[in-house]
Amino acid sequence: MAEAATPRRSRLTPEREAELYEAVLDLLREVGYDALTMDAVAARTRSSKATLYRQWGGKAELVVKAIRHGHPTRIEEIDTGTLRGDLHALVTQEDDCTMQRNAALMRGVAMALHHNPDLLQAFREQLVEPELAEFRRMLQRAVDRGEIRADCPALDFLLPMMVGAFVTKTLLDDQPPTRTFLTSYIDAVVLPALGAPPS
Amino acid sequence: MAEAATPRRSRLTPEREAELYEAVLDLLREVGYDALTMDAVAARTRSSKATLYRQWGGKAELVVKAIRHGHPTRIEEIDTGTLRGDLHALVTQEDDCTMQRNAALMRGVAMALHHNPDLLQAFREQLVEPELAEFRRMLQRAVDRGEIRADCPALDFLLPMMVGAFVTKTLLDDQPPTRTFLTSYIDAVVLPALGAPPS
Numbered sequence: 345m346a347e348a349a350t351p352r353r354s355r356l357t358p359e360r361e362a363e364l365y366e367a368v369l370d371l372l373r374e375v376g377y378d379a380l381t382m383d384a385v386a387a388r389t390r391s392s393k394a395t396l397y398r399q400w401g402g403k404a405e406l407v408v409k410a411i412r413h414g415h416p417t418r419i420e421e422i423d424t425g426t427l428r429g430d431l432h433a434l435v436t437q438e439d440d441c442t443m444q445r446n447a448a449l450m451r452g453v454a455m456a457l458h459h460n461p462d463l464l465q466a467f468r469e470q471l472v473e474p475e476l477a478e479f480r481r482m483l484q485r486a487v488d489r490g491e492i493r494a495d496c497p498a499l500d501f502l503l504p505m506m507v508g509a510f511v512t513k514t515l516l517d518d519q520p521p522t523r524t525f526l527t528s529y530i531d532a533v534v535l536p537a538l539g540a541p542p543s
Numbered sequence: 544m545a546e547a548a549t550p551r552r553s554r555l556t557p558e559r560e561a562e563l564y565e566a567v568l569d570l571l572r573e574v575g576y577d578a579l580t581m582d583a584v585a586a587r588t589r590s591s592k593a594t595l596y597r598q599w600g601g602k603a604e605l606v607v608k609a610i611r612h613g614h615p616t617r618i619e620e621i622d623t624g625t626l627r628g629d630l631h632a633l634v635t636q637e638d639d640c641t642m643q644r645n646a647a648l649m650r651g652v653a654m655a656l657h658h659n660p661d662l663l664q665a666f667r668e669q670l671v672e673p674e675l676a677e678f679r680r681m682l683q684r685a686v687d688r689g690e691i692r693a694d695c696p697a698l699d700f701l702l703p704m705m706v707g708a709f710v711t712k713t714l715l716d717d718q719p720p721t722r723t724f725l726t727s728y729i730d731a732v733v734l735p736a737l738g739a740p741p742s
Binding site for chain 2: 451454455457458464467468472497498500501503504505506507508509511512513515516518528529531532533534536537539
C-alpha cells in the first residue's frame with residue numbers, strides 16, 4: 345500500500361494501475377477514443393507521460409488494457425458442470441446497469457477501430473483472442489463431457505453467433521441487451537446450433 | 544424516357560429517382576452521413592432542395608431510401624422450395640465485390656444511427672422492418688412445408704442470429720463477410736438452431 349503512494353519507476357502497484365484504468369475509462373466516456381490524449385491521461389492521473397508510454401507502449405494498448413480491466417469477463421473462472429450453466433454464467437456476469445454503462449463506451453471504441461489500425465490490432469490481440477481462447481476451453485470441456493460433438497460445425501462460428509446477440513439491440517434499439525435477452529438467446533440459438541442438451 | 548430529362552414537379556421518373564439515389568450513395572461514401580447536406584445532393588443532382596424535401600421529407604428518409612435502392616435484397620423474390628435454398632439465395636444475392644463496396648458505407652451509417660434519432664427511426668421503419676417481415680414470410684413457408692416447427696424458439700432471434708454473421712468480420716477483420724462464409728454460417732448455425740433439415 346505504501347507503494348501506491350510512491351509508484352516506482354519500473355512497476356505500478358495493482359491499486360495504482362486500477363486507478364489509471366478507471367481514469368482512462370472516464371476519459372473515454374467523456375471525449376471518445378479519437379479525442380483522448382496521453383497528455384489528458386497524464387494530467388488526470390498525475391503521472392508523467394514517460395511513465396504511461398513505458399508501461400503501456402501507447403494509447404491503443406492503454407485503452408484496451410483499461411477496457412479489459414473495466415469489463416472483467418472472467419471466463420476462466422466459470423465451471424458450472426454443464427455447457428448451459430457455463431454460457432448463462434458467461435452472459436450474466438455483468439448486471440444490466442453495468443452493461444448499459446459500458447454500451448456507449450464500447451460503441452465508441454468499435455467505431456474507432458476502423459480508422460486506428462493499432463487499436464484494432466491491440467483489441468484483437470489483447471481482448472478478443474484471449475477471451476475466445478478461454479471460450480474455446482469452456483466448449484472443449486463440453487466436448488469432453490460428451491455434451492457436444494468435437495466436429496460440430498457451429499464451433500467454427502462462436503464469435504459471430506455471440507456477437508449478434510450483443511450488438512443487434514444496441515444497434516437498432518440504442519439499448520444494450522438485457523441478461524434475460526442473452527440467456528434466452530443462448531437457449532434458443534446457441535445450444536441448439538451446438539447440438540447441446542437444452543437443460 | 545422523355546420524362547427523365549424534364550422531371551415533373553409532382554413525381555420523379557424511376558430513372559431520375561435511381562440517378563438521385565446513386566448520387567446520394569456516392570456522397571455518403573465520400574463524406575459520410577453527418578457531413579452530407581441536402582445542398583450538396585441538390586447541387587450534385589441539379590435538382591432543387593424544394594424537390595428533395597417534397598419528395599423525401601428530409602435527409603434521413605432520402606438516405607435510407609437510397610440505401611434500400613443500392614442494396615436490393617429482394618427477399619420477396621426468393622422461393623427455392625427449401626429453407627436452406629432460400630437462405631443461401633438470401634446471402635448470395637450480392638457478389639463479394641458489391642459487399643466490399645457497401646461495407647464501409649453501411650459502417651458509416653451504423654455509426655451515424657446513434658446520434659441521429661430520425662435516421663435510426665427511418666432505418667428501422669423503412670429498411671429493417673420491411674426486410675424482417677419478408678424474412679418472416681420466408682420462414683413461415685418453411686413452417687408450412689413442415690421443415691421447421693411453428694414454436695421453434697430461434698424464430699424469435701432471427702435478427703441477432705443473422706446480424707452477427709454480417710458484422711463480426713467487418714468489425715474484427717475490417718472486411719465484409721464473403722458469400723462462402725455466410726453460406727457456411729447458415730449451414731452450421733442458422734439451420735441447426737431452427738431445427739431445419741441440413742440439406
